Amino acid sequence: MGYIDLHCHILPGIDDGSPDMETSLGLAKAAVENGIEYALLTPHHMNGRYVNHRNDVLRYTSEFKRKLEENNIPLKVFPGQEVRINGDLLEAIDNDDILYADEDNTYMMLEFPSEDVPAYTEKMIFQIISRGITPVIVHPERNTAIINDPTKLERLLNSGCLTQITASSYVGTFGKTVQEFTERLIAAGQGVTFASDAHALAKRDYELDQAYKKMSKEFGVDKAREYQDNAKAIINGEPVQMYWKPIKKKKRFWLF
Numbered sequence: 589m590g591y592i593d594l595h596c597h598i599l600p601g602i603d604d605g606s607p608d609m610e611t612s613l614g615l616a617k618a619a620v621e622n623g624i625e626y627a628l629l630t631p632h633h634m635n636g637r638y639v640n641h642r643n644d645v646l647r648y649t650s651e652f653k654r655k656l657e658e659n660n661i662p663l664k665v666f667p668g669q670e671v672r673i674n675g676d677l678l679e680a681i682d683n684d685d686i687l688y689a690d691e692d693n694t695y696m697m698l699e700f701p702s703e704d705v706p707a708y709t710e711k712m713i714f715q716i717i718s719r720g721i722t723p724v725i726v727h728p729e730r731n732t733a734i735i736n737d738p739t740k741l742e743r744l745l746n747s748g749c750l751t752q753i754t755a756s757s758y759v760g761t762f763g764k765t766v767q768e769f770t771e772r773l774i775a776a777g778q779g780v781t782f783a784s785d786a787h788a789l790a791k792r793d794y795e796l797d798q799a800y801k802k803m804s805k806e807f808g809v810d811k812a813r814e815y816q817d818n819a820k821a822i823i824n825g826e827p828v829q830m831y832w833k834p835i836k837k838k839k840r841f842w843l844f
Protein backbone atom coordinates (compact mmCIF):
# COMPACT_ATOMS: atom_id res chain seq x y z
CA MET A 589 0.00 0.00 0.00
CA GLY A 590 1.13 3.55 -0.73
CA TYR A 591 1.50 6.27 1.87
CA ILE A 592 -1.38 8.12 3.48
CA ASP A 593 -0.95 11.90 3.55
CA LEU A 594 -3.11 13.46 6.26
CA HIS A 595 -2.40 17.11 5.51
CA CYS A 596 -2.19 19.03 2.22
CA HIS A 597 -3.51 22.17 0.54
CA ILE A 598 -4.02 20.92 -2.98
CA LEU A 599 -7.68 21.80 -3.46
CA PRO A 600 -7.51 24.66 -5.97
CA GLY A 601 -8.11 28.32 -5.22
CA ILE A 602 -9.51 28.17 -1.70
CA ASP A 603 -6.54 28.95 0.55
CA ASP A 604 -2.81 29.68 0.33
CA GLY A 605 -2.19 26.30 -1.30
CA SER A 606 -2.75 25.45 -4.95
CA PRO A 607 -3.99 28.48 -6.92
CA ASP A 608 -5.75 26.61 -9.75
CA MET A 609 -6.84 23.20 -11.03
CA GLU A 610 -3.81 22.78 -13.28
CA THR A 611 -1.46 23.21 -10.33
CA SER A 612 -3.63 20.90 -8.23
CA LEU A 613 -3.44 18.13 -10.80
CA GLY A 614 0.34 18.64 -11.01
CA LEU A 615 0.57 18.37 -7.22
CA ALA A 616 -1.56 15.23 -7.24
CA LYS A 617 0.82 13.70 -9.78
CA ALA A 618 3.79 14.72 -7.62
CA ALA A 619 2.08 13.07 -4.65
CA VAL A 620 1.68 9.81 -6.53
CA GLU A 621 5.31 9.99 -7.67
CA ASN A 622 6.30 10.39 -4.03
CA GLY A 623 4.50 7.15 -3.21
CA ILE A 624 1.27 8.60 -1.83
CA GLU A 625 -1.93 6.66 -2.48
CA TYR A 626 -4.41 8.39 -0.16
CA ALA A 627 -4.62 12.10 0.60
CA LEU A 628 -6.76 13.89 3.12
CA LEU A 629 -7.44 17.33 1.64
CA THR A 630 -7.13 19.87 4.44
CA PRO A 631 -7.73 23.48 3.40
CA HIS A 632 -7.36 26.06 6.17
CA HIS A 633 -10.49 26.67 8.16
CA MET A 634 -11.08 29.64 10.48
CA ASN A 635 -7.43 30.73 10.51
CA GLY A 636 -8.28 34.43 10.38
CA ARG A 637 -7.82 34.55 6.63
CA TYR A 638 -9.63 31.56 5.21
CA VAL A 639 -12.97 30.03 6.06
CA ASN A 640 -13.77 26.81 4.23
CA HIS A 641 -17.10 25.50 5.40
CA ARG A 642 -17.69 21.78 5.68
CA ASN A 643 -20.28 21.62 2.89
CA ASP A 644 -18.08 23.61 0.49
CA VAL A 645 -15.09 21.33 1.07
CA LEU A 646 -17.28 18.28 0.47
CA ARG A 647 -18.38 19.76 -2.86
CA TYR A 648 -14.84 20.85 -3.93
CA THR A 649 -13.49 17.42 -3.03
CA SER A 650 -15.98 15.55 -5.23
CA GLU A 651 -15.21 17.93 -8.11
CA PHE A 652 -11.48 17.32 -7.64
CA LYS A 653 -12.06 13.58 -7.44
CA ARG A 654 -13.79 13.71 -10.82
CA LYS A 655 -10.88 15.67 -12.33
CA LEU A 656 -8.38 13.16 -10.96
CA GLU A 657 -10.31 10.32 -12.55
CA GLU A 658 -10.60 12.17 -15.90
CA ASN A 659 -6.84 12.69 -15.87
CA ASN A 660 -6.06 9.12 -14.76
CA ILE A 661 -4.22 10.22 -11.64
CA PRO A 662 -4.48 7.37 -9.13
CA LEU A 663 -4.68 9.48 -5.98
CA LYS A 664 -7.59 8.71 -3.67
CA VAL A 665 -8.76 11.85 -1.92
CA PHE A 666 -10.90 12.53 1.13
CA PRO A 667 -12.41 15.77 2.42
CA GLY A 668 -10.88 17.34 5.51
CA GLN A 669 -9.91 20.63 7.10
CA GLU A 670 -6.91 22.08 8.87
CA VAL A 671 -8.75 23.75 11.72
CA ARG A 672 -7.19 26.73 13.47
CA ILE A 673 -7.76 26.98 17.19
CA ASN A 674 -9.97 30.05 17.69
CA GLY A 675 -12.65 31.46 19.95
CA ASP A 676 -15.50 30.24 17.72
CA LEU A 677 -14.29 26.66 17.34
CA LEU A 678 -16.62 25.00 19.84
CA GLU A 679 -19.57 26.67 18.17
CA ALA A 680 -18.36 25.44 14.76
CA ILE A 681 -18.08 21.90 16.15
CA ASP A 682 -21.57 22.07 17.63
CA ASN A 683 -22.94 23.51 14.36
CA ASP A 684 -21.42 20.62 12.39
CA ASP A 685 -19.15 22.87 10.32
CA ILE A 686 -16.01 20.82 10.92
CA LEU A 687 -14.53 18.01 8.85
CA TYR A 688 -12.48 15.41 10.66
CA ALA A 689 -9.69 13.14 9.49
CA ASP A 690 -12.03 10.15 9.71
CA GLU A 691 -15.70 9.60 8.95
CA ASP A 692 -16.59 8.98 12.60
CA ASN A 693 -15.47 12.48 13.69
CA THR A 694 -12.75 11.09 15.97
CA TYR A 695 -9.66 13.02 14.88
CA MET A 696 -9.40 16.75 14.19
CA MET A 697 -6.35 18.19 12.41
CA LEU A 698 -5.76 21.19 14.66
CA GLU A 699 -3.40 24.07 14.02
CA PHE A 700 -2.04 26.79 16.32
CA PRO A 701 -0.76 30.20 15.27
CA SER A 702 2.86 29.71 14.16
CA GLU A 703 4.38 31.65 17.04
CA ASP A 704 1.95 31.00 19.85
CA VAL A 705 -0.01 28.53 21.91
CA PRO A 706 -2.92 30.77 22.98
CA ALA A 707 -3.62 31.04 26.71
CA TYR A 708 -7.09 29.48 26.35
CA THR A 709 -5.73 26.38 24.54
CA GLU A 710 -5.75 23.91 27.43
CA LYS A 711 -9.29 24.82 28.41
CA MET A 712 -10.52 24.53 24.83
CA ILE A 713 -8.70 21.23 24.25
CA PHE A 714 -10.46 19.88 27.34
CA GLN A 715 -13.81 20.94 25.84
CA ILE A 716 -12.94 19.33 22.50
CA ILE A 717 -11.83 16.08 24.09
CA SER A 718 -14.93 15.94 26.26
CA ARG A 719 -16.93 15.92 23.00
CA GLY A 720 -15.16 12.67 22.08
CA ILE A 721 -12.79 14.32 19.62
CA THR A 722 -9.01 13.83 19.68
CA PRO A 723 -7.06 16.81 18.36
CA VAL A 724 -4.08 15.94 16.16
CA ILE A 725 -1.83 18.96 16.58
CA VAL A 726 -0.28 19.70 13.20
CA HIS A 727 3.38 20.68 12.84
CA PRO A 728 4.17 21.39 16.53
CA GLU A 729 7.84 21.32 15.48
CA ARG A 730 7.40 24.61 13.62
CA ASN A 731 5.72 26.50 16.44
CA THR A 732 8.26 28.88 17.98
CA ALA A 733 6.50 28.96 21.37
CA ILE A 734 6.80 25.16 21.57
CA ILE A 735 10.41 25.17 20.33
CA ASN A 736 11.26 27.62 23.12
CA ASP A 737 9.27 25.74 25.74
CA PRO A 738 8.47 22.10 24.86
CA THR A 739 6.40 21.72 28.05
CA LYS A 740 3.69 23.71 26.23
CA LEU A 741 3.22 20.72 23.93
CA GLU A 742 3.76 18.15 26.68
CA ARG A 743 0.83 19.53 28.66
CA LEU A 744 -1.41 19.00 25.62
CA LEU A 745 -0.09 15.46 25.10
CA ASN A 746 -0.96 14.81 28.74
CA SER A 747 -4.53 15.83 27.95
CA GLY A 748 -4.67 13.25 25.16
CA CYS A 749 -3.72 15.15 22.00
CA LEU A 750 -1.75 13.50 19.21
CA THR A 751 0.70 15.20 16.84
CA GLN A 752 1.46 15.25 13.12
CA ILE A 753 4.94 16.25 12.05
CA THR A 754 5.55 17.82 8.64
CA ALA A 755 7.81 15.56 6.58
CA SER A 756 9.81 18.53 5.25
CA SER A 757 10.68 19.65 8.79
CA TYR A 758 12.42 16.33 9.40
CA VAL A 759 14.13 16.33 6.01
CA GLY A 760 15.57 19.78 6.76
CA THR A 761 13.66 21.98 4.31
CA PHE A 762 12.74 24.48 7.05
CA GLY A 763 16.30 24.79 8.32
CA LYS A 764 18.50 23.38 11.07
CA THR A 765 16.59 24.64 14.13
CA VAL A 766 13.32 23.07 13.03
CA GLN A 767 15.06 19.90 11.89
CA GLU A 768 16.90 19.43 15.18
CA PHE A 769 13.79 20.07 17.22
CA THR A 770 11.88 17.59 15.02
CA GLU A 771 14.50 14.94 15.73
CA ARG A 772 14.21 15.56 19.46
CA LEU A 773 10.40 15.29 19.29
CA ILE A 774 10.64 12.00 17.41
CA ALA A 775 13.28 10.63 19.80
CA ALA A 776 11.03 11.48 22.76
CA GLY A 777 8.05 9.71 21.13
CA GLN A 778 6.20 12.99 20.78
CA GLY A 779 5.45 12.50 17.09
CA VAL A 780 2.73 10.17 15.83
CA THR A 781 2.91 10.44 12.06
CA PHE A 782 4.22 12.43 9.10
CA ALA A 783 2.26 14.44 6.53
CA SER A 784 3.30 16.63 3.61
CA ASP A 785 1.42 19.90 4.28
CA ALA A 786 1.98 20.43 0.52
CA HIS A 787 1.15 23.99 -0.59
CA ALA A 788 2.36 24.40 -4.17
CA LEU A 789 5.34 26.30 -2.85
CA ALA A 790 8.80 24.99 -3.55
CA LYS A 791 9.52 24.84 0.18
CA ARG A 792 6.62 22.53 0.94
CA ASP A 793 6.89 19.94 -1.76
CA TYR A 794 6.20 16.26 -1.28
CA GLU A 795 8.93 14.81 0.90
CA LEU A 796 7.00 12.06 2.62
CA ASP A 797 9.04 9.27 1.06
CA GLN A 798 12.30 11.04 1.96
CA ALA A 799 11.12 11.47 5.55
CA TYR A 800 10.12 7.80 5.93
CA LYS A 801 13.44 6.66 4.44
CA LYS A 802 15.39 8.96 6.76
CA MET A 803 13.37 7.69 9.71
CA SER A 804 14.04 4.05 8.79
CA LYS A 805 17.75 4.82 8.80
CA GLU A 806 17.84 6.88 11.99
CA PHE A 807 15.12 5.31 14.13
CA GLY A 808 14.64 1.91 12.48
CA VAL A 809 12.12 0.47 10.05
CA ASP A 810 9.70 -0.37 12.86
CA LYS A 811 9.39 3.30 13.79
CA ALA A 812 8.70 4.26 10.17
CA ARG A 813 6.13 1.47 9.98
CA GLU A 814 4.52 2.70 13.20
CA TYR A 815 4.17 6.25 11.76
CA GLN A 816 2.54 4.84 8.61
CA ASP A 817 0.22 2.60 10.64
CA ASN A 818 -0.77 5.58 12.77
CA ALA A 819 -1.75 7.59 9.67
CA LYS A 820 -3.94 4.67 8.64
CA ALA A 821 -5.47 4.41 12.11
CA ILE A 822 -6.24 8.13 12.14
CA ILE A 823 -7.96 8.15 8.73
CA ASN A 824 -9.91 5.04 9.79
CA GLY A 825 -10.87 6.49 13.16
CA GLU A 826 -9.09 3.72 15.06
CA PRO A 827 -7.18 4.13 18.35
CA VAL A 828 -3.59 5.37 18.29
CA GLN A 829 -1.25 4.70 21.19
CA MET A 830 1.37 7.30 22.01
CA TYR A 831 4.19 6.50 24.41
CA TRP A 832 6.20 9.61 25.01
CA LYS A 833 8.60 11.10 27.51
CA PRO A 834 9.55 14.70 28.23
CA ILE A 835 12.08 16.24 25.90
CA LYS A 836 15.57 16.37 27.26
CA LYS A 837 16.60 19.92 27.88
CA LYS A 838 19.65 21.02 25.97
CA LYS A 839 22.60 21.94 28.17
CA ARG A 840 22.97 25.35 26.61
CA PHE A 841 19.55 26.36 27.92
CA TRP A 842 21.14 26.40 31.35
CA LEU A 843 24.08 28.65 30.52
CA PHE A 844 23.57 32.20 31.60
Ligand SMILES: [Fe+2]
Nearest residue numbers: 595597670785
Ligand atom coordinates in the same frame (compact mmCIF):
# COMPACT_ATOMS: atom_id res chain seq x y z
FE1 LIG B 1 -1.37 23.14 6.53
